[in-house]
Amino acid sequence: MEDAQLADTKAERQSIPGTTIFDGRQAMRGYALNKMCYSFNRAENRAEFLADEDAYCAKYGLDEEQREAIRKRNVLDLIAAGGNIYYLAKFAGIFKLSVQDVGAQQTGMTVEEFNEKLRRAGD
Amino acid sequence: MARVIGGITTSHIPAIGNAIANKKFEEPYWKPFFEGYPPVRKWLAEQRPDVAIVFYNDHGLNFFLDKQPTFAVGAAPEYQNSDEGWGLSTIPPFPGIPELSWHIIETLVEKEFDVVTCQEMLVDHGFCVPMQLLWPDYRKSPIRTVPICINTVQHPLPSPSRCFRFGQAVGDAVRSFDEDLKVVVLGTGGLSHQLDGERAGFINKEFDQMCMQKIVEDPEYLTKYSILDIVREAGAQGAELILWLAMRGALSKTVKEIHRNYHIPISNTASGLLLLESAG
Numbered sequence: 001m002e003d004a005q006l007a008d009t010k011a012e013r014q015s016i017p018g019t020t021i022f023d024g025r026q027a028m029r030g031y032a033l034n035k036m037c038y039s040f041n042r043a044e045n046r047a048e049f050l051a052d053e054d055a056y057c058a059k060y061g062l063d064e065e066q067r068e069a070i071r072k073r074n075v076l077d078l079i080a081a082g083g084n085i086y087y088l089a090k091f092a093g094i095f096k097l098s099v100q101d102v103g104a105q106q107t108g109m110t111v112e113e114f115n116e117k118l119r120r121a122g123d
Numbered sequence: 124m125a126r127v128i129g130g131i132t133t134s135h136i137p138a139i140g141n142a143i144a145n146k147k148f149e150e151p152y153w154k155p156f157f158e159g160y161p162p163v164r165k166w167l168a169e170q171r172p173d174v175a176i177v178f179y180n181d182h183g184l185n186f187f188l189d190k191q192p193t194f195a196v197g198a199a200p201e202y203q204n205s206d207e208g209w210g211l212s213t214i215p216p217f218p219g220i221p222e223l224s225w226h227i228i229e230t231l232v233e234k235e236f237d238v239v240t241c242q243e244m245l246v247d248h249g250f251c252v253p254m255q256l257l258w259p260d261y262r263k264s265p266i267r268t269v270p271i272c273i274n275t276v277q278h279p280l281p282s283p284s285r286c287f288r289f290g291q292a293v294g295d296a297v298r299s300f301d302e303d304l305k306v307v308v309l310g311t312g313g314l315s316h317q318l319d320g321e322r323a324g325f326i327n328k329e330f331d332q333m334c335m336q337k338i339v340e341d342p343e344y345l346t347k348y349s350i351l352d353i354v355r356e357a358g359a360q361g362a363e364l365i366l367w368l369a370m371r372g373a374l375s376k377t378v379k380e381i382h383r384n385y386h387i388p389i390s391n392t393a394s395g396l397l398l399l400e401s402a403g
Contacts, residue, residue, distance in 0.1 A: 012351050013278070013351065015351075016322070016351070016354055016355050017321070017322060018320045018321030018322030018323075018325075019317070019319075019320050019322050019354065019359055020319065020320055021278050021351070021354070021359075022276070022277055022278060023277070023278040023279070024277070024278075027188050027277050031188060034187075034188055035187065035188070035189075037183075038183055038187045038188075040208040041183070041184060041205070041206055041207060041208045042206065043206060046208070075319070076320070076321070079319055079320060084183075084188075084276065084277070085318045085319035085359075085360075086182040086183045086276055087183050088319075089182075089208075089209060089318070090183065090207070090208035090209060092209070093208050093209025093210060094208075094209075096210070098138075098390075099138075099318050099390055099391050100390070100391065102318065102323070103318065103323040103324045103391055106319070106320060106321060106323045107321060107323055107324060114323075114324055117324050118324055118326065118387070118388035118391060119387075119388060121324075121326035121328060121387050121388060121393070122326075122328065122386070122387030122388060122393075
């Protein structure tokens with residue numbers, strides 16, 4: 001009975017299109033990646049990352065999938081590899097990317113198209 | 124005894140902090156948002172609350188996934204802001220009121236809400252942007268604060284029902300504090316928005332406007348939703364609605380709506396502003 005309930009919950013968590021629920025499973029999957037991104041709260045860490053990206057990722061123990069997603073600056077891949085958007089925003093910030101830039105990348109739109117989508121939501 | 128004189132809900136988007144730093148108040152993009160606030164500031168100037176209790180969520184400044192509390196209450200003499208990584212200017216600290224914080228903590232634990240207590244607590248945009256919007260000269264104002272952080276980062280999040288009851292317990296704590304203080308309660312964040320995934324940019328005006336009406340008239344209606352219901356209807360970060368419900372729980376059963384503003388979009392978000400006055 002309990003197992004069935006847990007299974008239902010998991011199915012529900014996967015039932016919202018285009019949405020990854022950041023639960024314990026994702027939090028374990030993405031721990032190293034999110035920990036690296038959390039370190040970007042400090043300016044000296046952002047500088048260290050920019051000076052030698054490979055060494056910085058290695059220091060935090062990112063796996064190959066996470067390393068590749070960081071290399072490609074690909075937000076959907078980073079989420080698939082366990083990234084949480086609040087920490088990933090700190091990574092995006094290093095490159096001066098706004099949440100509209102990040103939204104456009106994830107939805108395959110130009111930033112202008114994405115902004116227009118947001119504006120139209122108010123009509 | 125202390126009194127809860129009213130409640131305010133407001134957006135806390137980082138872009139607002141940047142717009143304040145760069146004084147963009149009159150720009151066409153920002154004007155419909157900022158012009159919602161003067162009536163609320165006028166009410167605050169007339170009422171002169173002594174304390175702001177702020178229900179907010181930390182977005183990865185004070186807490187990381189190594190330790191992620193569901194409910195955390197600040198009990199510090201002062202709350203510092205700090206670099207969040209993406210360029211928002213750091214602003215001066217906010218004074219606390221530890222004796223009220225500890226009374227709230229004691230009351231909450233007595234009522235079986237086992238909170239994390241924080242004698243040091245960095246406050247991020249979720250706390251700072253609302254304070255700047257409501258008290259632009261907060262350094263010159265006597266307002267003291269109790270930040271209360273609710274987890275919206277890592278699921279499971281506390282349910283809308285539990286957050287409403289948590290807010291009720293905070294309200295009870297204030298009303299049993301033996302000092303003549305006027306307290307205003309803030310619920311920050313929201314309304315509908317989603318930053319992550321293929322559904323990024325999701326906004327649901329109809330759901331938001333229903334929520335604003337229910338927050339005023341019938342908040343318990345919203346406690347029937349699950350967290351996943353809210354994520355589905357309001358977007359992944361629209362779950363911040365639980366912070367509004369905690370605020371509303373702290374107020375009297377009936378309230379008087381003094382002011383409302385709703386605007387789409389600010390950044391990726393529908394922004395909602397409500398000023399509610401306690402009845403009686």
